[in-house]
Amino acid sequence: xxxxxxxxxxxxxxxxxGASLAGLxxxxxxxxxxxxxELTMIGDEPHAPYDRPxxxxxxxxxxxxxxxxxxxxxxxxxxxxLLGTPATGLDVPGHRVALADGRSMAxxxxxxxxxxxxxxxxxxxxGGLDGVHVLRTREDAERLRGALLNGPSRVLVIGAGFTGxxxxxxxxxxxxxxxxxxxxxxxxxxxxxxxxxxxAADWYHAAGVDLRLNTTVRALEGDPSGRLRRxxxxxxxxxxxxxxxxATGALANTEWLSGSGLAADHRGVVxxxxxxxxxxxxNPAEDIFATGDIARRPHPLHPGRLLRLNHxxxxxxxxxxxxxxxVHGPGAQHLRQPLPAFWSQQFGHYLKSIGVPALAxxxxxxxxxxxxxxxxxxxxLEGRLIGAVAVDSPRVLDGYAxxxxxxxxxxxxxxxxxxxxxxxxxxxxxxxxxxxGTRDHPGxxxxxxxxxxxx
Amino acid sequence: MITKPGPQPPSHPLxxxxxxxxxxxxxxxxxxxxxVFRFHAEESLEYDYAPEGGVRREVERAAAAxxxxxxxxxxxxxxxxxxxGDHR
Numbered sequence: 001x002x003x004x005x006x007x008x009x010x011x012x013x014x015x016x017x018g019a020s021l022a023g024l025x026x027x028x029x030x031x032x033x034x035x036x037x038e039l040t041m042i043g044d045e046p047h048a049p050y051d052r053p054x055x056x057x058x059x060x061x062x063x064x065x066x067x068x069x070x071x072x073x074x075x076x077x078x079x080x081x082l083l084g085t086p087a088t089g090l091d092v093p094g095h096r097v098a099l100a101d102g103r104s105m106a107x108x109x110x111x112x113x114x115x116x117x118x119x120x121x122x123x124x125x126x127g128g129l130d131g132v133h134v135l136r137t138r139e140d141a142e143r144l145r146g147a148l149l150n151g152p153s154r155v156l157v158i159g160a161g162f163t164g165x166x167x168x169x170x171x172x173x174x175x176x177x178x179x180x181x182x183x184x185x186x187x188x189x190x191x192x193x194x195x196x197x198x199x200a201a202d203w204y205h206a207a208g209v210d211l212r213l214n215t216t217v218r219a220l221e222g223d224p225s226g227r228l229r230r231x232x233x234x235x236x237x238x239x240x241x242x243x244x245x246x247a248t249g250a251l252a253n254t255e256w257l258s259g260s261g262l263a264a265d266h267r268g269v270v271x272x273x274x275x276x277x278x279x280x281x282x283n284p285a286e287d288i289f290a291t292g293d294i295a296r297r298p299h300p301l302h303p304g305r306l307l308r309l310n311h312x313x314x315x316x317x318x319x320x321x322x323x324x325x326x327v328h329g330p331g332a333q334h335l336r337q338p339l340p341a342f343w344s345q346q347f348g349h350y351l352k353s354i355g356v357p358a359l360a361x362x363x364x365x366x367x368x369x370x371x372x373x374x375x376x377x378x379x380x381l382e383g384r385l386i387g388a389v390a391v392d393s394p395r396v397l398d399g400y401a402x403x404x405x406x407x408x409x410x411x412x413x414x415x416x417x418x419x420x421x422x423x424x425x426x427x428x429x430x431x432x433x434x435x436x437g438t439r440d441h442p443g444x445x446x447x448x449x450x451x452x453x454x455x
Numbered sequence: 456m457i458t459k460p461g462p463q464p465p466s467h468p469l470x471x472x473x474x475x476x477x478x479x480x481x482x483x484x485x486x487x488x489x490x491v492f493r494f495h496a497e498e499s500l501e502y503d504y505a506p507e508g509g510v511r512r513e514v515e516r517a518a519a520a521x522x523x524x525x526x527x528x529x530x531x532x533x534x535x536x537x538x539x540g541d542h543r
């Protein structure tokens with residue numbers, strides 16, 4: 001490995017692989033930080049960077065065209081763009097990225113921002129049928145929108161996470177019959193726990209969505225021409241449907257890194273707190289950085305854990321941090337890491353989250369109640385406040401953020417006029433965990449993965 | 456050459472994005488530029504990232520009026536990159 005900044009920290013060649021939100025904002029931040037060298041942007045999609053959150057909402061509902069979700073470029077970056085050109089390999093000692101078109105790009109420093117993709121349905125269970133969709137790209141959204149306009153008798157959404165909920169909400173709004181299957185006991189349970197998830201179940205029901213909890217899809221079946229016709233559910237039900245949307249989570253786009261020696265797998269690329277990619281031997285690669293949805297990174301509030309945050313906010317803040325360390329090298333001062341945050345709009349509700357609810361063992365409703373339209377849930381881990389979720393209460397989270405940063409005790413003492421004097425502490429009810437006991441095996445570094453909200 | 460960030464010349468296409476983590480649904484943008492921003496349901500802001508029809512002044516007013524400064528406007532003067540081979 002050559003010394004970092006062999007070409008000088010502000011000069012040389014930087015290659016950014018990934019031309020979506022994280023890659024774009026990192027490139028802009030590199031120029032802000034004073035990088036004057038050659039900048040190359042490599043993207044697998046053939047489009048200028050666009051925003052993904054509207055795909056499952058305004059775009060799917062037909063209120064916004066895909067030509068109207070291009071992200072603003074906040075400054076000139078004087079970059080060479082290679083769009084529609086996936087990276088296929090990384091040669092770490094040779095400092096080269098291989099591209100699908102056979103070329104290879106030399107770099108002095110590399111930023112990995114290839115993000116995640118939707119997990120697809122297995123072909124042996126009907127994944128190849130016409131009518132089976134995922135939702136991640138503009139093309140996915142346009143295809144699904146077209147299928148919905150054909151007026152299917154029923155739409156099946158597999159998975160009640162953020163994407164699943166938003167898709168189901170958009171379909172129900174368009175007057176379509178919708179069934180949603182969810183492996184666990186409540187929607188959003190992986191990100192927010194079953195206790196808050198049960199409130200979300202009421203949203204589904206109020207919208208007339210047929211929500212099947214503790215239910216999986218055994219197989220999707222088609223007609224002789226290969227069109228989806230029905231789904232066989234784990235409870236034995238056979239559901240007639242022509243459109244299925246697979247919303248069962250995201251996989252990191254790390255295949256191109258296999259064999260590179262970086263600590264990368266389907267969960268993402270492990271980085272240190274300077275966004276440097278870690279190698280499998282546990283050392284940081286001096287010239288390789290990762291940011292955005294793909295990065296699994298330590299956070300000072302959760303020592304010993306790696307957080308992969310599939311969030312819009314994380315992409316922007318982390319891009320800035322990555323650029324700072326790329327340009328200023330090992331001596332750079334550390335930037336303050338903002339708290340993770342995300343949001344979702346579904347079934348007429350605006351949900352915002354701060355901190356890392358997914359790591360909590362307990363939850364308390366601190367404002368409103370689960371049966372009201374508006375409420376705030378505070379999340380605790382081992383007696384400390386670590387997260388908060390606000391439903392239709394978009395102005396309250398700043399206060400919670402300050403308490404989380406201050407490592408305030410859980411439940412927080414708020415004295416909110418719309419909250420109980422002594423909130424009940426409830427098991428957060430995250431799936432697959434023992435209540436009250438230790439959750440993790442010694443030596444195992446768990447990953448808090450909030451399942452693909454507004455990416 | 457690297458251009459410093461600054462106000463985008465009016466000849467460039469208008470682009471914007473709202474940080475919906477930061478947005479607190481005050482709705483000032485909806486008053487300032489009602490053809491660009493709107494509430495879908497009570498609190499959920501929706502907007503056009505690439506509005507047409509000469510609404511730049513309204514959108515700039517909306518960005519300035521946002522109490523939490525959640526609206527970012529484009530500042531680049533370079534053309535948008537495309538997929539037709541190499542672009543600089």
